[in-house]
Amino acid sequence: MHMDAGLGPYRASLGTVMDALLLRSLQSYMRDTFGLPVWQAICRRSGVTTETFEPMLRYNSGLADRVAQHAADVLGRPVETVWEDMGTYLVTNPSYEGVRRLLRFGGVSFTDFLHSLEEMPGRTRLALPEMELPEVQLQELGPDHFTVVCRSRLQGIPRVLVGMLTAMADDYGALCLIEPEAGGKITIRVLDSAHAAARRFDLALPER
Amino acid sequence: MTGANTGLEISVDIAALGDFMPLHLLLDAEGRVLSAGATLLRVLEGETVIGARFEDLFEVRSPGGAITVAEVLDRAAERFRIAPRCRGRVGLRGLGRRLPGGQMLLNLTFGIDLIAAVREFSLTDGDFAATDLAMELLYLAEANAAVTRELRGLNMRLEGARIAAEEEALTDPLTGLRNRRAADLFLERMCSAAAPFGLLHLDLDYFKAVNDTLGHAAGDFVLEAVGRVLRDQVRAEDCAARVGGDEFVVVLPGRTDPQMLQAIANRIIRRLSEPMEFEGSPCQVSASVGIVRSSDFAAPDAAQVLAAADRALYAAKHAGRSQAILLGCTAG
Numbered sequence: 208m209h210m211d212a213g214l215g216p217y218r219a220s221l222g223t224v225m226d227a228l229l230l231r232s233l234q235s236y237m238r239d240t241f242g243l244p245v246w247q248a249i250c251r252r253s254g255v256t257t258e259t260f261e262p263m264l265r266y267n268s269g270l271a272d273r274v275a276q277h278a279a280d281v282l283g284r285p286v287e288t289v290w291e292d293m294g295t296y297l298v299t300n301p302s303y304e305g306v307r308r309l310l311r312f313g314g315v316s317f318t319d320f321l322h323s324l325e326e327m328p329g330r331t332r333l334a335l336p337e338m339e340l341p342e343v344q345l346q347e348l349g350p351d352h353f354t355v356v357c358r359s360r361l362q363g364i365p366r367v368l369v370g371m372l373t374a375m376a377d378d379y380g381a382l383c384l385i386e387p388e389a390g391g392k393i394t395i396r397v398l399d400s401a402h403a404a405a406r407r408f409d410l411a412l413p414e415r
Numbered sequence: 416m417t418g419a420n421t422g423l424e425i426s427v428d429i430a431a432l433g434d435f436m437p438l439h440l441l442l443d444a445e446g447r448v449l450s451a452g453a454t455l456l457r458v459l460e461g462e463t464v465i466g467a468r469f470e471d472l473f474e475v476r477s478p479g480g481a482i483t484v485a486e487v488l489d490r491a492a493e494r495f496r497i498a499p500r501c502r503g504r505v506g507l508r509g510l511g512r513r514l515p516g517g518q519m520l521l522n523l524t525f526g527i528d529l530i531a532a533v534r535e536f537s538l539t540d541g542d543f544a545a546t547d548l549a550m551e552l553l554y555l556a557e558a559n560a561a562v563t564r565e566l567r568g569l570n571m572r573l574e575g576a577r578i579a580a581e582e583e584a585l586t587d588p589l590t591g592l593r594n595r596r597a598a599d600l601f602l603e604r605m606c607s608a609a610a611p612f613g614l615l616h617l618d619l620d621y622f623k624a625v626n627d628t629l630g631h632a633a634g635d636f637v638l639e640a641v642g643r644v645l646r647d648q649v650r651a652e653d654c655a656a657r658v659g660g661d662e663f664v665v666v667l668p669g670r671t672d673p674q675m676l677q678a679i680a681n682r683i684i685r686r687l688s689e690p691m692e693f694e695g696s697p698c699q700v701s702a703s704v705g706i707v708r709s710s711d712f713a714a715p716d717a718a719q720v721l722a723a724a725d726r727a728l729y730a731a732k733h734a735g736r737s738q739a740i741l742l743g744c745t746a747g
Contacts, residue, residue: 261569261572263569308557309561312550312557315540330554411530411534
């Protein structure tokens with residue numbers, strides 16, 4: 208086991224905002240779903256000296272993929288599933304309602320939303336200029352048939368996107384087949400765009 | 416805003432006009448509404464819009480003094496501000512033109528009031544043209560709020576960690592009392608503020624015997640007990656610190672009465688002299704205390720006060736232990 212303070216440029220190279228966001232999301236997902244002791248066990252196995260990742264701080268590049276692999280080992284399932292479930296969690300968990308809302312601003316229907324994926328890095332930079340979202344390319348192969356190609360230095364990203372897309376399809380009430388392929392490629396078939404009622408979305412943020 | 420005049424004229428039916436401009440208003444030459452965009456109709460909900468006069472529906476905010484639509488267009492056709500009389504909180508910015516037939520066409524926008532308007536009129540994305548940047552503005556406002564919230568959370572977590580670290584750096588882990596550094600800081604602050612205080616310098620008697628005969632665990636047990644006694648016997652504003660192996664300092668702000676200080680010291684000695692038991696073995700300690708008061712010094716400084724307290728403690732030890740001695744002015 209190699210030790211890694213996680214925080215700061217002690218070794219390897221310093222990660223980006225994305226690395227920190229993935230670590231924080233993984234932490235929330237694991238703690239909410241499997242409980243604090245499981246998360247603590249994952250952190251111990253990963254050799255990190257912290258159990259709390261801050262989205263606004265910087266961690267070592269590649270740390271997120273390593274911690275996720277340890278999470279997969281602890282849970283006894285493939286790391287790809289861990290990332291996908293985390294992506295779904297980010298869209299569906301009420302404490303991350305902001306994520307769902309920001310995604311819903313992308314379009315009035317699920318296909319409209321898919322077309323907005325290419326704009327996502329630009330939108331995100333408006334709010335957080337240093338945030339480098341992975342490049343996403345959408346290809347419309349036919350009516351209701353798309354491929355999304357998502358390239359990132361972070362291995363987990365395409366799978367996180369699969370989980371988020373699955374949850375967003377539900378959110379829009381669309382029935383879809385979403386299948387990950389090699390090389391960060393995702394195939395999407397929209398079988399019924401109005402399969403169920405879409406979840407309510409008010410443009411105005413609910414008043415607190 | 417004059418484009419190249421090509422002489423080209425087009426006609427657009429009113430439904431298409433509404434699609435392009437959901438916030439438009441078309442008026443006849445007298446200033447009566449001929450048509451209004453769907454979103455503008457939502458803003459004016461409850462009013463009879465078609466056929467109504469412009470000035471009955473809207474209050475002109477700028478240009479100042481203008482009331483009728485003709486006055487608005489004559490003075491500021493390129494950029495004017497109006498507000499619906501029925502919903503005065505939301506302002507609208509506009510651009511207007513007279514059309515060849517004498518009609519007047521206004522196109523309006525919420526501008527920076529967009530967020531308030533979306534909330535007040537429960538607008539949806541269908542209420543804006545695809546070319547409108549409304550969605551981007553709403554998106555940006557929410558994303559920005561999310562980032563700010565996250566930063567505020569981080570600041571609070573860091574502040575919490577800082578306070579905990581600071582607390583830890585000033586605490587003696589074994590007894591839970593303050594440590595030497597904390598006592599020095601406290602004393603320096605009292606001195607530099609020229610605030611009156613009393614100070615007890617306490618040294619355990621027979622502690623070495625406990626350590627030697629029963630071992631270090633017994634010694635730690637005794638020290639923890641001393642910590643509890645001292646915490647019990649001081650007020651929240653006092654500073655009780657372990658400053659060495661079995662040496663303690665208590666600073667008592669505002670306490671300069673000799674009898675009062677003597678009484679506090681005696682009470683502490685009495686409590687510490689009560690028999691204790693460590694794993695079945697009795698361990699008996701006591702304490703000697705040197706007492707000084709800030710009022711015994713012309714201009715007290717920390718080193719001077721501690722040196723005097725040390726002399727008082729020495730005197731107490733020599734007087735036969737288990738007692739407290741207050742060093743008078745003469746010794747200062």
